[in-house]
Amino acid sequence: MSETNSDRQRRGDRESAFYLFTQQRLPACKPVLTPPWVITIYFLVGFIFVPVGLFTLRASHSVVEIEERYDIECVPSQFRNDKVSYIQDDSVPKNCSLLFKVDKYMKAPIYIYYQLENYYQNHRRYVRSRSDQQLLHGRNFHGTSYCQPLESSNNRPIVPCGLIAWSLFNDTFTFIRGKALLKVNRTNIAWKSDRDHKFGKNVYPFNFQNGTWIGGGKLNPRIPLSNQEDLIVWMRISALPSFRKLYGRIEEDLDVGDYVVVQLMNDYNTYSFGGKKKLVLSTSNWLGGKNDFLGLAYVFVGSSSLTVAIVFMLLHLRSQR
């Protein structure tokens, strides 16, 4: 009797999941790349990717973008051969104007970007040269050795310290349509989390850009860092050496045929390292800005897999015969 019990138990064991597991016989899906599967997968990829690509391309095309390089034009002709001395010479006026012609209707909000090229914000020395603690807690926070060589000046700490803040972009732009000044909204251009949690509300610039070494822009010492959105945007470092950063928003539509005059102060030195400066006006849609690459890539990958599917099918059928 006990034997039959143990037999039954054993049979029960044999069906249990644990037994199947130890015997490596768990129910399993065993996919095999058989020709029908291969062809199906490739057709599927093709039939999804091509429409997605086309759709994305259309979205990209619907974005209106005006881009204008100004770092060359804004240098007076006598300085064209030595742009570095032009930019470093304080006595030379740096104002300059650009003319934008609107070819397509641009719906508000229109985003204003400045674009720098060949500027290594992602250089390791540069990236590290900041103190998140100081940005949040102010100058009472010590231990800003990462900020070297811009940790302190005249034995007093610099707030915000470090290379990134020091090299703050300081070109300024004003936009005029016809006779009227276009209103540019320069708030909310930084990420909210940065404003709220990375830059202190009670931290004010201190001892910033007043020594012998002047880098980029200056900061108003009466405005707390969390409201210095230009700084916040600048300190969110770029991924690659050419990048755009948000400058502001024009909150009026621009019509076809409008002319926009940009009055700018060309203060920022990109000449010594051969960088470019551009000003970009762009609308946006669900996809973001204008970039055909993604759409083209989708179409390319989709159509390639269709090709592979067809080639595979033909080869398969031929060798079957």
Place this chain on the structure above:
Amino acid sequence: MASIRKRSIQLSKLCSFACCRSDSLDDHAQIAQKGYSRVVYCNEPDSQEQIRLKYRGNYVSTTKYTAINFIPKSLFEQFRRVANIYFLVVACVSFSPLAPYSAPSIILPLVVVIGATMAKEGVEDWRRRLQDIEANNRKVKVYDRSSCSFKQNKWKDLRVGELVTVYKDEYFPADILLLSSNYEDGVCYVETMNLDGETNLKLKHALEVTSSLRDAGSFKDFRALIKCEDPNEHLYSFVGTLYYDCQQYSLSPQQILLRDSKLKNTDYIFGVVIFTGHDTKVMQNATDPPSKRTKIEKRMDRIIYVLFSTLISISFIGSFFFGIETKKDISGGNYRRWYLRPDKTTVFFDPKRPAVAAFFHCLTGLMLYGYLIPISLYISIEICKVLQSIFINQDQAMYDEETDRPAHARTSNLNEELGQVHTILSDKTGTLTCNSMEFEMPALGVTEVEIALARKRGEQLTEPTSIDGFESKKSVKGFNFRDERIMDGKWVNEEQKDDIQKFFRVLATCHTAVPEVMDSGEIIYEAESPDEAAFVIAAREFGFQFFARNQTSIKLHELDLESGITVDRVYNLLHVLEFSSARKRMSVIVRNPENQLLLLAKGADSVIFERLSKQGRAFEDKTKEHIERYSEAGLRTLAVAYRELDDDEYKTWEKEFLNAKTSVTADRDVLVDEWADRIERDLILLGATAVEDKLQKGVPACIDKLARAGIGIWVLTGDKRGTAINIGYACSLLRHGMKQIVITLELPEIEALVKHGDKEAIAKASLDCVKKQINEGKLQVGKESSIEFGLIIDGKSLTFAMDKTLVNDFMDLAMSCATVICCRSSPKQKAVITRLVKSVTGKTTLAIGDGANDVGMLQEADIGVGISGVEGMQAVMASDFAIAQFRFLERLLLVHGHWCYRRISMMICYFFYKNITFGFTLFWFEAYTSFSGQPAYNDWYMSSYNVFFTSLPVIALGVFDQDVSSRLCLKHPSLYQEGVQNLLFNWVLILGWMFNGLLSSIIIFFLTTNSIIGQAFRKDGQVTDYSILGVTMYTCVVWTVNCQMALSINYFTWIQHLFIWGSIALWYIFLVVYGSIPPTLSTTAYKVLVEACAPSILYWLTTLLVVISALLPLLSYRAFQIRFRPMEHDKIQIQRRRSESLERDVAQSRLSESSETRNSSELPEEVRIRINSLKGSSRRKNS
């Protein structure tokens, strides 16, 4: 009482080893010299002298570590690996400003990996510790002098010199000098299974002077001194002297009871503790077996070197460009990239010293690209292998119900090597055969056995078990002979009944078996070898029942010839001349009840025939003929002979013999053999015996399968050529249609030379002869390439074939034969052949055996498989895998071997793939940071990569993946060739995977950057910054490598699904959790997913595009390769698919047309596709 004492003295004198001569000091001259300095004060453990000697206690610790040294010692073990040292150095340097990432982020994964390995070590050690605790706390009765009685004490408190008593079936707590036992003559039986694995009982004798101390009271005044050798590891030697009652007695191993052996058949013993704890022989013997490394691991090391050189070269390239860029930062007083402050810089970025900066950058690069070296590779492989071995141990299909023994992977690091075995070297007896001997038939001089033999021959050799035509009688295990003429006592009617009687008397007395009477009255024999048991059983069946033995006598129930009734006869056992492989015989000297002195002998025919007297050759020709026939039938034969001794001769001989025995010189054994030889002559031949060594279950099928898998099989056996060939046929090693090439020296011309005895001439002629035969064989093989060949060579020829000048030719010949049988080979030759095969082929060899004589072979081979059979556990102890039956080898190799090989090789390839993919995205990104050493990702993303987001799926691959099911593995043995030819881990494949990794990294980096950089990446106009690019790229990497894994495996259970998709999900969870901790800790990851990426459609679209694009290259390659150049497993998978769908169709058609009946068993035949003929398929048996 006095008479009993007297008798026991007399008998003990006769016992072979009970030497009690007082003048033996000269033999023990080494006592008290170097190496022989131990002094034991018996029964005085508390005496000043004993305490002053400070011998170790009986506490035993087998652990590798202690609580104190665990951390340093195991850390040291860890950092013996090159890769770990690299990571340690990186971790140390990461505190300097050189490091591209923060120190904790690199130290944590290292701590996790090292910690996991250390935890594994710790757990293993803890298990050992528990065993130690158990052993240390066992109880033993120790003599207490104050109360003159024995009291319970713990093993660990036992001290040298204490008196102990051990009861039946208890283990000895230390090495003990046997003083007395419940037997008068002070003998006891021990089982030494834990020491040498031998299951037979061994007899130990106490010294005669101490054997009378048999109760607690008699120990009150017992004082003695022992001087003996220092602790050593020799189990079978002991040198010592006992000083007792102003006399000296020399001690031998016969008086020593070793720790971990067990008292059997004896109620109790008394003894003195000599060696305790780690001084005991068994503890001194504990050494680690030689560690073996697999070919895959060796190649893996080479891949790691390749990766290291890649690492160094890309760091160097980076430094080169970095140096150039940095140098340009200051040119003629102008600061180029002024925002980097090139004027006030550290040495790492100093434009004035670009070479130094570049050098330091190179170090940074070495750390940054360290992700090319998979930090978790070793621990992952170790985890996988341990789990794989658990699966092997758990496999029900390799569990032997009869012996209750599952398969056991004793080392886990050879699993994948099981899938690459090229040659199997197998022992025969006990491995292919059961080693449970069945007495087949006696050749009783002139008694006609032709009929029996003819019957035997007419039978299927493959099924020798079912031969009995006389089913009426209950079959007796170990006995398989039926002949109505001599069975059931009818032999008394035969003519040569005297000879027959003598024959069986020899069988019943000339042995070392011990009878054990069961409760039922049945007698069970414990014998040293199964042959012996078979003889005793046979004698019993013929009416000579051996039922009791003690030190000096053997008792038989015997059929009296005259009266026909059973009487008890007592033979006084005077000497046992034991069996050894050199002597090839054993004999006993007895005095029978008629007071005749007899020498009874059995042994190999060649040895016995040499020693026959002129008168004793009456049956010689006839017996030779019988033996010839028996061995043709695959039976093991022994010749049986006897001799009558006269008292004077015996007495003079005995004196000399005892002298030889009691001498303690190095050549004692030689002397003993010499003296034994003197008396074992002028024998009278009685006949021969034949026992059958039954083939194990399933051996022919298994060998056939292994041959079809393309594995070469060599059988190395000590048997005669005829027997070996017969067994070869029986287990389908030799098949019909196979041509035999025989290399032998048993040729007339050589034998003629041997008779002359000129050794040099013999050697030369033999060498030439072997050479000639080898060359002939090669010629034959070259001529007829379509036929399979079997090579049969004997041990003598083999010694010549291994000669330097011949060895290459011989191996060439052997390799071109499907089967090689080496007969009459010695254990040492087995090991030498194994080494030779290993070195000549350079392929994996597997040795399988069951006995102590196979240990050398098992340790020499790449993989040693021990059969936990009848011959004890010694082979198992030396093996890497232990199985209960030979036939399980099929499953071990074809299923587990194949799976493990595939798993480990795919796992390693994939490991390199995923790390190259990741490492190179770092490199491409760095190229865009002017090679400044800035990593593309947040520090903690990087350090979690190997540990969290990619580790579990690869472990699932390494543990669970199956290309085809076990059933199909066994059905298609040709699949095994993938491992033998190393198709899944060749350099093309490895480099292919690496290239795939490179390609993936390029696709990921360039598609991602081009898609999301530049324009606004979401509707609110925000652009992609450094942190968002990092997250997007990392997302793509995690998706890609995990999906790549999903593409490469063929076996999805819920575990795989959980691990693969779970890893991807874990990344998002990690990002949310990590992103929600304050920004001073999370830095660039702060809210990056929640705030920036997740709301952006572009982010998701890019992920989809990049992942699919990165998967397509491999998918396309696999699709075309499976369709147009399928590998073996691909074919089997496709075939399985087809048969499944066909079955489904058939099931449907059955439903619709119920009238049509089809045999479903035909289905596999219908769908069988042609199997590509790999090497092994041509060997298929065409029956």
